[in-house]
Amino acid sequence: MANILIVEDEENMRNIIAAYMKKSGHICYTAEDGVDALMLLKSNPVDLMILDIMIPHIDGFSVCKVAREMSSMPIIMLTARAEESDKLKGYECGADDYTTKPFSPKVLLAKVNALLRRSSFEPREVLSAGKISLTPSSHKVFVDGEEITLTHKEYELLYFFMMNPGRVFTREQLLDRIWGYDFEGISRTVDTHIKTLRHKLNGEGKHIVTLIRSGYKFEVKV
Amino acid sequence: MANILIVEDEENMRNIIAAYMKKSGHICYTAEDGVDALMLLKSNPVDLMILDIMIPHIDGFSVCKVAREMSSMPIIMLTARAEESDKLKGYECGADDYTTKPFSPKVLLAKVNALLRRSSFEPREVLSAGKISLTPSSHKVFVDGEEITLTHKEYELLYFFMMNPGRVFTREQLLDRIWGYDFEGISRTVDTHIKTLRHKLNGEGKHIVTLIRSGYKFEVKV
DNA sequence: AGACTTCTTCACAGCTTATTCAAGATAATA
């Protein structure tokens, strides 16, 4: 269901965890050190990470911090040490859970599923609103049954909106989260993309609502 | 920041947990048995619950299940038993974490904050007073179930009032905090916005109370 | 390199929202 990254240097442990996750329908990526982990994080869509602290090259805390900057995925820390200061450090780095070895793989799986539920991760195959439907896996968008072609930015914008329905975003937030800039000053770029997106969505463009001085939001119902 | 319900029958333990949470800025409600807990849940806005399993009248698992049906708040289970079957049962009931006693209050606090962060808890999901309710994430305002449309300034004004109920603000303070000016001299700008806001709030405009010579305040109850 | 697509910038019309002002209403004061 979800893409899970397992970062653990002991091969045996790694395999056991992966086996449990796979059995429950998740897709697993594995890394045996911090560098591997970061590379995988960059190039793959990871929904949750299980992260051992004592790993070669770059330790788990650092990996956790970097991961936190790029995504809000749930992170479960694993470690042999049960020291309080370590746990606190883990939570400070942005971890969601801190599990000490030895642990039961069943309980780990239960935690994983609880966190996925909590992180509003849904294995949604298709997002829809009104007559719009969007399939993330194939990047296809249909309006009233007709496929429409969007450019990459337009797709990302629509996808972002549909993943966060009802929420208001300022132009700056959109530039930040979709474009990835720290934009200084004013830009009409967002407006222009909204315009073309609305146009391509035809009548369904009404789902994208302007809030003067606040930004835009996507409303599922009219 | 968040409203936390602590359900624990041992008075000492309850007080320690509450003290830690309060120190971190959270508002605490406490219950010493399952019935208490459910009553509090019904009548108060709870953002997160810390729930002991072994409590009088109704056990923690049952409280957890009921709570899950009414809200998606994070739930942390506490217990003296570290049995795997118990943990699994906890997660099955919809708990987000299962902590065994004895535990460090610091770590518990870190978990609480991690879960609040994770649950995309925002400084209050919905603010309400009388028949007014306001959702910050979508900038929506309802009066008696009907959505009303506010301009940006009106929204900001109402939001500010509802975030600071009962407090009196002078016009200068409002200009300063909402408009961002250092206003010199007199301005009727605030008055005018108050007027239209009251008007749009219809009968509920009465929540905005004028204090002659002092300014305005927002009263939650009539 | 050339042709095409996509992205960004810009200027301005059209419209919404904010502010000012003056007069009427209300409350405090003596």
Added chain:
DNA sequence: TATTATCTTGAATAAGCTGTGAAGAAGTCT
């Protein structure tokens, strides 16, 4: 009750924001 200070209100005016089309810049693909 008369007087004065303070609010409320409505209308007029000013300010600010967004939508749009067109054109230039940056990427992509062959």
